[in-house]
Amino acid sequence: AQSVTQLDSHVSVSEGTPVLLRCNYSSSYSPSLFWYVQHPNKGLQLLLKYTSAATLVKGINGFEAEFKKSETSFHLTKPSAHMSDAAEYFCVVSDLYSSNTGKLIFGQGTTLQVKP
């Protein structure tokens, strides 16, 4: 079965400093991985996705993630945090290749706090 584990439930950074949100995955197949963001009282928005084309994936709003097969990791980074980045972030794996359905399997989420 496929799964993702987000290693931190809460991350706090100062505005202008780097962001690192950590995610490890478990998959019997070459995984398709995503990061979604959820702002308070809003729906989920896709930040970026990895589908085996390139290991370094660039997303929206300056976010990047690097797929490392040897470490089974897909950490999300951003060089400089902005106040508007404060939100809940989800690491997600698609179950398409395992179950032939595109259902998404979500990690438990990481709350990013950005301090002025």
Place this chain on the structure above:
Amino acid sequence: DSGVTQTPKHLITATGQRVTLRCSPRSGDLSVYWYQQSLDQGLQFLIQYYNGEERAKGNILERFSAQQFPDLHSELNLSSLELGDSALYFCASSVERVGTGPDEQFFGPGTRLTVL
């Protein structure tokens, strides 16, 4: 705006009651997914419909059911409601192109259900 609409935004009801949540997918998207977000379970996949047919089931209770209509909108029916059913229910849609890997899922703003 993701293009996915959900109604109502908020729903307050009593235990034992039945409610219907409605979702309209993005224009052209054939696949609709339902997810439940609760504090104790996180975000979990409930059920998927593709072009009117049920494609996959997740952790969906027998008291819950869904359908997708010919115009592709979907409804999630929750009956014999319990306090523990209080949650945020998301609908997502995707185009589901064959042979291109998992497509992005676009999420609606969610329906917040409160069972008293």
